[in-house]
Amino acid sequence: MERIKESFLVSPIFVFFLIHSMQVGVGMLGFQRIIAKSAGYDSWISVILAGVAVHIIVWIIYKILDYSGGDVVDVHKEIFGKWIGGLLSLLFILYLMALAVTVLRSYIEVIQVWMFPEFNSWVFGFFTIVLAYYIILGGFRTVTGISFFSIVLPLYILLLVFFPLDYGHVRNLLPIMNHSVTEIARGTKDMSLSIMGFEALLLFYPFIKNPPKSQKWAHLGVLATTSLYLIASVTATMYFSADQIDKIIWATLTMFKSINMPFVERFEYVGIASWFLVILPNICIALWGAGRGIKKVFSVQQRKSLLWILPIVLVASSLIKSRQQIDMLSGYMANFGLYYIFAYIPILFIITLVVRKMREKK
Amino acid sequence: MANWFKKEDKKPRLTEEIYQTFRKSEDFICQFNKQAIRPYWICYQRNIIDTKTINEQILPYLLYAKVYSIRDLKAIIPNKEIVISKNPREIEDKILQGSIMIQFHKSDGYCALVDAVKFEKRSVNSPEVEFSVTGPKEAFVESLDTNLNLIRKRLPVPELRVKELTVGKLSKTKVAVVYIEDIVEKENVQTVLQRISDIDFDQISDSSYISQMIVDNTNSPFPQMLETERPDRVASVLVEGKVVVLSEGSPQAIITPTTLVEFFSSFEDYFLNWYIASFVRLLRLFSVIFSILITPIYVAVLTYHHELIPRDLLATLVISRREVPLPPILEALFLEIVIELLREAGARLPAKVGQTIGIVGGIVIGTASVEAGLTSNVLLIMVALAALASFTTPVYTMGNTIRIIRFPFLIFSQLWGLIGIVLCFCFLLAHLIRLTSLGRPFLEPIYPLRVGDLKDAFIRLPYSQLAKRPGYLRPEDKKRFNQKKAETKKDIDE
Numbered sequence: 001m002e003r004i005k006e007s008f009l010v011s012p013i014f015v016f017f018l019i020h021s022m023q024v025g026v027g028m029l030g031f032q033r034i035i036a037k038s039a040g041y042d043s044w045i046s047v048i049l050a051g052v053a054v055h056i057i058v059w060i061i062y063k064i065l066d067y068s069g070g071d072v073v074d075v076h077k078e079i080f081g082k083w084i085g086g087l088l089s090l091l092f093i094l095y096l097m098a099l100a101v102t103v104l105r106s107y108i109e110v111i112q113v114w115m116f117p118e119f120n121s122w123v124f125g126f127f128t129i130v131l132a133y134y135i136i137l138g139g140f141r142t143v144t145g146i147s148f149f150s151i152v153l154p155l156y157i158l159l160l161v162f163f164p165l166d167y168g169h170v171r172n173l174l175p176i177m178n179h180s181v182t183e184i185a186r187g188t189k190d191m192s193l194s195i196m197g198f199e200a201l202l203l204f205y206p207f208i209k210n211p212p213k214s215q216k217w218a219h220l221g222v223l224a225t226t227s228l229y230l231i232a233s234v235t236a237t238m239y240f241s242a243d244q245i246d247k248i249i250w251a252t253l254t255m256f257k258s259i260n261m262p263f264v265e266r267f268e269y270v271g272i273a274s275w276f277l278v279i280l281p282n283i284c285i286a287l288w289g290a291g292r293g294i295k296k297v298f299s300v301q302q303r304k305s306l307l308w309i310l311p312i313v314l315v316a317s318s319l320i321k322s323r324q325q326i327d328m329l330s331g332y333m334a335n336f337g338l339y340y341i342f343a344y345i346p347i348l349f350i351i352t353l354v355v356r357k358m359r360e361k362k
Numbered sequence: 363m364a365n366w367f368k369k370e371d372k373k374p375r376l377t378e379e380i381y382q383t384f385r386k387s388e389d390f391i392c393q394f395n396k397q398a399i400r401p402y403w404i405c406y407q408r409n410i411i412d413t414k415t416i417n418e419q420i421l422p423y424l425l426y427a428k429v430y431s432i433r434d435l436k437a438i439i440p441n442k443e444i445v446i447s448k449n450p451r452e453i454e455d456k457i458l459q460g461s462i463m464i465q466f467h468k469s470d471g472y473c474a475l476v477d478a479v480k481f482e483k484r485s486v487n488s489p490e491v492e493f494s495v496t497g498p499k500e501a502f503v504e505s506l507d508t509n510l511n512l513i514r515k516r517l518p519v520p521e522l523r524v525k526e527l528t529v530g531k532l533s534k535t536k537v538a539v540v541y542i543e544d545i546v547e548k549e550n551v552q553t554v555l556q557r558i559s560d561i562d563f564d565q566i567s568d569s570s571y572i573s574q575m576i577v578d579n580t581n582s583p584f585p586q587m588l589e590t591e592r593p594d595r596v597a598s599v600l601v602e603g604k605v606v607v608l609s610e611g612s613p614q615a616i617i618t619p620t621t622l623v624e625f626f627s628s629f630e631d632y633f634l635n636w637y638i639a640s641f642v643r644l645l646r647l648f649s650v651i652f653s654i655l656i657t658p659i660y661v662a663v664l665t666y667h668h669e670l671i672p673r674d675l676l677a678t679l680v681i682s683r684r685e686v687p688l689p690p691i692l693e694a695l696f697l698e699i700v701i702e703l704l705r706e707a708g709a710r711l712p713a714k715v716g717q718t719i720g721i722v723g724g725i726v727i728g729t730a731s732v733e734a735g736l737t738s739n740v741l742l743i744m745v746a747l748a749a750l751a752s753f754t755t756p757v758y759t760m761g762n763t764i765r766i767i768r769f770p771f772l773i774f775s776q777l778w779g780l781i782g783i784v785l786c787f788c789f790l791l792a793h794l795i796r797l798t799s800l801g802r803p804f805l806e807p808i809y810p811l812r813v814g815d816l817k818d819a820f821i822r823l824p825y826s827q828l829a830k831r832p833g834y835l836r837p838e839d840k841k842r843f844n845q846k847k848a849e850t851k852k853d854i855d856e
Contacts, residue, residue, distance in 0.1 A: 135795075
């Protein structure tokens with residue numbers, strides 16, 4: 001296993017920021033409707049369940065990687081050999097690229113709907129991609145730095161949760177468990193698009209100083225994400241009526257509207273602008289991971305592989321035009337992510353266990 | 363006296379070419395004196411020599427003392443550094459550095475080189491760039507020896523080390539790297555020495571040349587090394603474990619490695635009570651953010667986001683802009699450029715004419731441009747405040763940076779309003795994260811987060827809390843004093 005130089009590694013504590021910033025993205029702005037469709041006012045239970053599921057997967061990922069010490073590309077190679085393993089790694093790389101496309105395109109959609117209807121997604125996408133390129137060129141430490149600031153700087157938004165709570169009704173939360181278990185489980189399933197992203201850990205694991213120690217930070221990161229989604233979900237449940245909550249597309253943004261300060265009205269503009277900082281690490285970590293993966297699978301320079309990946313992401317995100325296409329893309333991504341995270345990773349875990357046992361016996 | 367200028371017939375036994383080269387400039391003097399007990403040649407570069415030294419300390423001995431060989435001069439001439447050499451290169455260098463060459467008529471090629479250098483220098487003055495109300499009032503001057511003297515005076519310890527290097531093919535500038543052994547991390551010193559000796563340039567006019575040539579990223583608008591003219595500041599950063607570079611002919615010392623927050627701390631912060639110092643630091647930080655962002659926000663809000671402003675405030679803005687025919691971006695660019703012009707003109711003009719600038723700027727451009735309908739009152743106030751705020755940056759080089767990074771923000775705010783501002787901010791952030799100073803992260807202690815170093819960053823805690831030296835310097839001796847001992851408190855009424 002090739003060792004990464006000490007000067008490129010990040011402290012275990014930053015795994016918290018990496019995981020947390022990767023999970024929180026555009027989904028936060030409007031996930032409430034998606035889960036409320038099936039779970040209604042009980043959707044906050046779905047959020048907690050989804051959080052628990054993610055904790056288990058994070059534990060599994062650490063189990064897989066602690067043993068090999070490398071990243072998922074190494075594991076694939078070790079278990080499935082060069083060709084099938086490479087193919088599986090390539091699938092993961094494509095998935096990360098698609099994730100970046102989804103995030104970028106959804107954010108541009110938010111801008112188009114809320115701020116500038118005539119917004120040129122090509123030009124904005126171009127600048128974002130250039131920014132991502134500049135960040136990734138700085139190495140993994142810079143990517144980590146961006147994810148650190150993307151959490152620290154927009155923290156002020158958390159204080160603003162009190163504004164919508166002013167208009168909220170606590171009684172909306174009652175009675176608890178009004179929905180059947182299957183409905184809540186379906187809500188949990190629908191959370192997948194919002195919570196995914198943490199599986200990038202599969203690739204940046206070797207960049208952590210003393211990786212086994214970072215596991216607690218990873219779990220704390222997931223915990224922070226879950227609590228954040230829980231706050232957003234509970235606030236939305238209290239703020240919106242039962243008829244509204246499964247119809248309003250961007251519930252969080254709509255709640256921003258209730259914020260009223262002596263010098264700023266229509267806070268959602270500030271919120272959307274700040275959100276760029278929140279989605280930036282999603283794009284950067286995903287594309288960093290894709291470039292890193294290609295470097296390892298095809299042994300080309302990451303610098304060069306990025307020059308292919310970034311234009312593809314730009315073109316793909318700009319070609320998606322209508323609301324239906326975006327919905328379709330995020331639907332596919334949600335499904336694929338769901339199966340990848342909750343089916344493929346556990347299966348991979350079992351296979352690695354079996355293969356390693358057999359090899360030890362030999 | 364007549365035989366004093368017979369250069370042609372009897373040449374001193376310098377290497378022929380050296381002599382030929384020197385003779386081409388007319389300030390090179392070469393004299394032969396027969397009347398002395400022992401006839402001798404004396405050559406020197408007239409204008410860098412102290413004539414008093416020749417007359418009082420050299421000539422009397424040469425004329426009347428009994429010297430037999432050139433080596434006797436060493437014993438005879440008192441209080442002077444004398445080198446005996448026959449190496450033409452060394453002789454040439456020494457003459458150019460202000461030595462007098464003495465050679466006896468019948469000689470074997472050896473000459474004595476007596477140091478009699480006299481360089482013009484000004485006396486130590488009070489600091490002008492980094493002025494402070496309280497605290498020491500001395501600043502570096504152009505003489506390296508004086509500057510080192512000012513530092514040594516403040517740190518009379520043998521661990522204070524000075525390494526001297528010569529840089530510049532033509533200027534042969536002496537550069538001194540100063541640090542405290544046992545505190546500084548050796549790697550930092552090595553890096554600085556290595557980078558300075560790698561400099562390949564013909565002439566070094568100022569230490570800022572060096573700092574521009576040895577920084578980590580030359581394409582950054584941000585200064586990555588702190589320049590200071592205060593010996594007290596230099597002494598205090600040396601104690602923290604930093605490396606200081608001084609150069610001959612420059613009244614500025616370079617401090618490295620450094621961090622972004624250090625550029626917003628004035629050294630006066632350390633002379634004041636810690637509450638006041640912290641307040642002033644936070645004020646400065648706020649003013650920098652304000653200064654960069656206020657005009658872009660004005661442009662963004664007036665161009666795209668009228669809804670953002672409460673109705674009452676909007677009325678004020680609309681009224682003030684009623685007469686203005688220009689779009690906000692042109693209005694803002696116009697005023698920003700006017701301010702930059704005023705500032706540049708003020709910096710270039712002699713002090714006495716400079717007052718005119720105040721009148722031109724304040725009355726003519728300010729009031730008249732509003733009355734003429736070129737700008738609005740509100741923007742004028744904002745731009746003026748932004749300029750005022752940017753002057754609070756204690757380090758001049760950083761002030762310049764803040765002047766220019768406002769313009770990309772303005773352009774992006776015109777492009778996409780608030781989103782443009784955030785995008786531009788992200789570029790700035792990414793740049794700052796990537797930036798290093800001597801390989802140490804520039805944004806420390808924020809990223810990478812080091813809580814221990816935060817106590818002297820945005821705020822300055824009392825000295826009793828500053829027991830540890832900054833962690834990013836990785837000092838060999840981590841503690842400034844033993845905090846535990848200082849913290850044992852007595853109980854009430856004991």
